[in-house]
Amino acid sequence: MAHERIDVDLPLAKVYEYLSDPTYFPHFFERIDHVNKVNSQTFEFATQMGGKDYQWTTNIIDNLRNTRFAWITINGNLNQTGTIRFTPLDNGERTRVDFSLDYRTFFGEPEEELAEFIQALPAQMKKDLQRFKEEAEADTFKQNADDTLEEIEAADEAEEEEAAA
Template sequence: MAHERIEVDLPLAKVYELLCNPVHFTKFLERIDDVEKVNSQTFDYTTTIGGEEFQWTTNIIDNLRNTRFAWITINGNLNQTGTIRFTPLDSGKRTRVDFTLDYRTFFGEAEEDLAAFIEELPVQLKKDLQTFKDLAESDTFKDEESSSEKVASEVA
């Protein structure tokens, strides 16, 4: 499990808007290859670890506007849970983001590549949140295409 905190120089409502849609996670979570929306509460994730593709489906379990956003895995070959908490700073001009992310296997001990993926999560999450901050504060977050958007534009 990893827990990281970062302060973003944007109002809380804006930061919440950028982080409350898992489809946008591929813009800053480097190790997630694709996220597709199934419905308003359900999302399919894909990543490759050590040459093996992992897929899982999550459900949003908590979406308290401008306060907290959380999800759990409901099926797949990798178990991911996450919680994002939002705290206004400086009379709402800035926002603290607390991001907790966890990966586990559904089946006993993880193989070497997956074990390394899980073990490296704290360092990776810190890097990913800095990427989010940089994109959000430079107002280029929405300009970044997710991998599914890139594929769709390349096919068209």
């Protein structure tokens, strides 16, 4: 399990808006390739390690607006749980983010690439949250996340057209 804390120079409501929507995660989490929203509570995650695809579906288990956001894996070949806690600083002008994230296999010991992925989680999470902070504070986060979403949607459409041909 990894736990990181970062202070963001943005109001709590804005930070919560960004971090309580897992579809934004691939934009700043380098090791998550894609998140698809199934419904308001369910999200499908995907990544690739060592040439192997990992996919898992999560459900939101706690969503207390501007306070806490948490999810847990309900199926897939990678088990992920996460909790984000939000604390207002300086009368709500800044926000402290406490982020906990854990990956596990469902059965047995992980293969080498996955074991390395899990072992590197704390250092990677620190980099990912710093990237989030920089882009959110520069007000480029939402724009860049929307651009990434458009690229993913275009790739999905191209795959569908290719499959139909």
